[in-house]
Amino acid sequence: MIIGVLGPRGTYTEKAARQWIEKKGLEEDTVLEYCADIQDVFTLLGEGGCDVGVVPLENSIEGAVGVTLDMLMEGDIHIIGETIVTIKHCLLSRGKKEDIRVILSHPQGIGQCRHSLKEHFPDAELRTTGSTSHAAKLSTEFEEMAAIASPETAEMYNLNIIMPDIQDRKHNHTRFVVITRSDDMQTMEGLKEDAADCSYKTSIIVYLDRDRPGALYSILGEFAKNDINLTRIESRPSKRVLGDYVFYIDFEGNIDDTIIKDTIYNIEPQVAMLKMLGSYPKFDSHCESN
Known part of the structure; x- marks a missing residue:
């Protein structure tokens, strides 16, 4: 099974996908296909490049993810599962806190840390990227750049954790949905739970x-x-x-x-x-x- 996720490696979407894969017991039968943005996950799925996709739907701080809602409306898509991931944002950089001039992240990541950024980095330029891990990857280029991303991403891209838990609320969760093509009945039937055993x-x-x-x-x-x-x-x-x-x-x-x-x-x-x-x-x- 090929699963389309937001890339590059280290995104919260990848974490959500692996969480769902583990729950389904599919660890040995899946390959992750990394996409540049959420829309590309839907496109890959629609073109048959993956069997299922995992996309963020809503966050407990920032609310709905607009592009996901739009693509659910526009595409021939069926939801077959959901999973919820605890979000712990950190500020990552090659440099030190006083060096930071530019802060990068996915729009949701920036939105979830808006007040913290205003308090600690009022003069920093905020730039949006396709994902939190893409921001981390870009931040490896210059010491004055920092990324809002997961603590696991720091190790993955050899960055320092300048500030942990930078999100504005202690409790921060994102709900992800697992999607497939509406005409792919075989995939849906193979992953279907017994309705008598689940809510x-x-x-x-x-x-x-x-x-x-x-x-x-x-x-x-x-x-x-x-x-x-x-x-x-x-x-x-x-x-x-x-x-x-x-x-x-x-x-x-x-x-x-x-x-x-x-x-x-x-x-x-x-x-x-x-x-x-x-x-x-x-x-x-x-x-x-x-």
């Missing part, structure tokens, strides 16, 4: 296309009356006109459950579009090994 989560996208009072309330009411717990709802611009949105909804339950099927059946006539992203084991269920 499941389902993800959908809905587009209302009706500017009427109570439209979203009516949809959410279908979940409430069936006692279905919503775990996340996120709006994202539809990119059609200003003020027009699609909604990403996660909820507990499996699409094979009768109550979930009935709820989806009742919602579909109320929306212009409903896209099923998939049902998959919850990370915090007892079938997780982490």
Whole structure:
């Protein structure tokens, strides 16, 4: 199995992928294919260059990863799993703290450390990169450059840890989803958990296309009356006109459950579009090994 991840070596996405691989017992049967950015993971998957991809979906500090949401909407993608990684950002550099003039990282990494950077490096130039490990790799070139990345990346790229735990909040976690092509049923079936043994989560996208009072309330009411717990709802611009949105909804339950099927059946006539992203084991269920 080939798994597409954000590269180069040492990213949190790689850590998420290896965490999922270990849980599935696939250590001897997988190869990681490193991509330059999140969009490239989706492209590689769509072109058949990998069997599954692992991408970040949301962070406990910075919220949703916009490019992932957009690609889930645009691509023929199915979610088959999720995993959550504890994020511990460090400031890494060849030089010393007083030498630092430029700080590099993925936009999410910079956002998660915004207040710390303002306090300790108010005059430093902030530059975004495709990933935290790419930032670390670039920081090996000049002593005045530093990267926000994981402590493991410091050893990987022979950098000094200038400041540990630089993130603004002590508790920092990122949720990653494991994706495959919707038409790749063999991959999905081979990795499917027994629904009787795991707690499941389902993800959908809905587009209302009706500017009427109570439209979203009516949809959410279908979940409430069936006692279905919503775990996340996120709006994202539809990119059609200003003020027009699609909604990403996660909820507990499996699409094979009768109550979930009935709820989806009742919602579909109320929306212009409903896209099923998939049902998959919850990370915090007892079938997780982490």
